[in-house]
Structures are given as structure tokens and as C-alpha cells.
């Protein structure tokens with residue numbers, strides 16, 4: 001191997017590690033976390049980019065744009081990216097075509113794209129004469145997007161669970177009051193979570209007790225959302241009819257008269273939901289946890305003790321510490337632990353599939369089946 005070839009190979013290896021770092025700046029949801037670094041033929045960095053969430057440019061066009069902003073010519077360069085470039089028009093155009101048009105000569109990517117409609121970028125690039133190498137740091141990229149991949153393979157939305165709880169893990173006081181446990185900064189952040197999702201879901205109990213609107217409003221000031229600032233759907237789940245005067249009703253309202261979590265996810269997926277935010281209440285949260293479909297958890301913890309109020313996640317059937325799943329802090333999209341006013345925000349990822357507690361069979365009453 002010549003010195004130049006070795007230098008370029010080392011630059012590509014470094015660029016992949018940087019691309020993985022950039023990927024982690026994105027937000028979890030309907031799309032995977034992806035980062036990209038564009039190199040000149042001699043290995044110099046021309047541009048960097050990452051995907052910032054569904055509907056925004058993918059990592060490769062972001063890196064091309066960054067190179068353009070820095071006055072660099074991408075022609076003949078190498079795009080180093082953590083996921084196989086997409087080959088379809090989804091919420092944005094195909095990255096394979098963007099790379100071909102830009103005159104990029106070589107693409108080095110980490111993991112294959114498991115998302116059927118988007119896959120095939122590598123073949124398209126090779127057919128256009130672009131050198132294409134996959135599998136570099138593939139395990140690191142797969143680890144980053146483990147839960148997103150699981151949701152795509154299962155053909156269901158990516159599920160974010162949110163809870164706003166007290167120091168002792170309660171989401172309501174004994175009398176059912178819960179507004180507000182957390183302060184304005186944490187609630188504003190919760191509204192940003194809503195805006196990121198395609199749908200926000202609560203159970204019948206929350207509809208009855210809170211009469212929530214579930215819109216993504218401008219935080220503490222409480223103004224209504226700008227048109228199109230999501231979520232597209234507001235969902236009530238449970239057998240109880242939703243009163244005609246309920247605040248959740250209106251354009252984008254869906255009632256799912258079921259207690260079956262997989263059936264609810266199927267229905268929402270069929271309606272185009274790729275990212276679902278579950279806002280509770282506690283029995284719905286527990287049902288999604290029991291079904292093993294929670295892909296990330298955002299918990300806002302307030303410095304208040306509520307004693308015997310409703311626990312955040314009841315009836316999980318966990319009877320020993322050894323059987324309790326241990327979540328890990330997730331720094332994707334910003335620090336996993338953040339101070340928001342008087343409260344703390346925790347961003348967590350579930351244990352890997354092999355270490356998950358088995359889904360608990362659930363009876364018709366929505367409680368764990370004692371069998």
C-alpha cells in the first residue's frame with residue numbers, strides 16, 4: 001500500500017468515526033440517526049452533516065451543502081456515511097441521485113438500509129459508476145439505530161414514551177390531580193416532543209381525568225400550534241366512547257376502541273404514523289411497556305413527593321430486582337440528563353432485546369394475565 005493510499009484509508013476511517021459522532025446529534029423518531037463526512041480525493045474534510053429528523057435533509061445532502069457553504073467542490077470526493085444512501089423519494093429526495101449529480105466518486109457506508117422502500121442506494125450508485133463500499137463500522141451504526149431497526153422490521157411506528165413524574169415515581173396525586181407536576185420549561189419541552197411525532201396517544205382514563213388537548217403549543221405561554229407543526233394525529237385508546245365535547249376531538253382526532261397494543265400500532269401504521277408519542281396515563285404506559293414496543297423513554301422528574309398517588313408504570317409483573325429491566329442513558333439529540341427549570345429530564349433507551357423482560361400476556365381487562 002502506498003503512503004498516499006494509506007493516508008486516504010486512515011482519513012476514511014477517521015471520517016467514519018466522526019460521522020458516527022455526528023449521527024448522534026440527530027433526534028430519534030421516524031428516521032434513523034445518520035451522519036456523513038465528505039472527503040476530497042486526498043482525504044481532506046470538505047463538509048459534514050447529520051440528519052436532524054423526519055422531513056429535514058438527509059445526512060449526505062447536508063454534508064454536500066456544508067461543503068458548498070465552505071466553498072468546496074464535491075466532484076471526485078468520497079462520501080463517508082453511517083447508513084447506505086437511500087434510493088427513494090420519501091419526505092425528501094433520493095440521496096443516491098444527489099451524490100451522482102454532485103459528482104461524488106466514492107461512497108463508504110456503515111450499515112445497510114433495512115427500510116425496504118429506501119434501500120438499494122448502493123446498487124444504484126455502482127450502476128452509475130460510483131465506487132461503493134459497505135460494512136465499515138457497521139456494528140456501531142447498527143447499535144445506534146437498534147430500536148429504530150426493530151420498529152421498521154416489525155412494520156410498526158417508532159414509539160417514544162413520555163412521563164412527567166414526582167421524585168417517588170408518581171404521575172398523579174391520590175385525588176387524581178396531576179396538573180402540573182412539572183414546571184413550564186419541562187412542559188415546553190414536552191410540547192416539542194409532540195411536534196416531532198406523527199401522533200400523540202393517551203388512554204381513556206387520561207381523556208376522562210385530564211380532558212387533554214394534546215396539541216404542540218408554544219410551551220409555557222400556551223399558544224396554539226402553527227399550522228403543520230404537528231402532531232398530525234391525536235389518539236385516544238380504549239373501549240370507552242370519547243365524549244362529544246372532549247378537547248381532544250377535532251381535525252386529526254382518532255379513537256382506537258381497543259386495548260390491544262399491537263392492533264393499535266397496526267392501525268396507526270396503516271394511517272401513515274411512523275413516530276408515535278405515548279403520553280400515558282399510567283395504565284397505557286404500562287401496556288406499551290409490557291408489549292415490549294417502547295423504543296425510547298423521556299421522563300421529566302419533578303422535585304415533589306406525591307406519596308400514594310398513581311405509579312408511573314403499574315402492573316409490570318416485575319417481582320424481583322433481578323427481573324427488572326435496566327435502561328441506559330441515551331445522549332442522542334443532546335445530553336441524556338438535562339436540567340429544565342426546577343425539573344430534570346431523563347432520556348433513556350431500553351435494554352437490548354436479549355435482556356428485555358418477556359412481554360407479559362394481558363387479559364381482556366388490560367391487566368397482566370395471572371396464568
Ligand SMILES: NC(=O)C1=CN([C@@H]2O[C@H](COP(=O)(O)OP(=O)(O)OC[C@H]3O[C@@H](n4cnc5c(N)ncnc54)[C@H](OP(=O)(O)O)[C@@H]3O)[C@@H](O)[C@H]2O)C=CC1
Nearest residue numbers: 164172203204205206238239240259280281283284287366
Ligand atoms: N403525569 C403524567 O405524565 C400523566 C398523568 N396522567 C394521570 O393519570 C391518571 C389517569 O390514569 P389511567 O386511568 O391509568 O389513565 P390511562 O390514560 O392509562 O387510561 C387507562 C384506560 O385506558 C384504556 N386502555 C386501553 N388499552 C389498555 C391496555 N392495554 N391496558 C390498560 N388499559 C387500557 C382502558 O380504558 P377502557 O376501559 O376505555 O378500555 C383503561 O381504563 C390521571 O390522574 C391523569 O391525570 C395521565 C397522563 C400523563
Ligand SMILES: Nc1c(N[C@@H]2O[C@H](COP(=O)(O)O)[C@@H](O)[C@H]2O)[nH]c(=O)[nH]c1=O
Nearest residue numbers: 164178180181182190210212213214279
Ligand atoms: N401532568 C403533566 C403532564 N400531563 C400530560 O399532559 C396532558 C395535558 O395536555 P394538554 O391538555 O395538551 O395541555 C395530560 O393529559 C398528560 O398527558 N405533562 C407534563 O409535561 N407535565 C405534567 O405535570
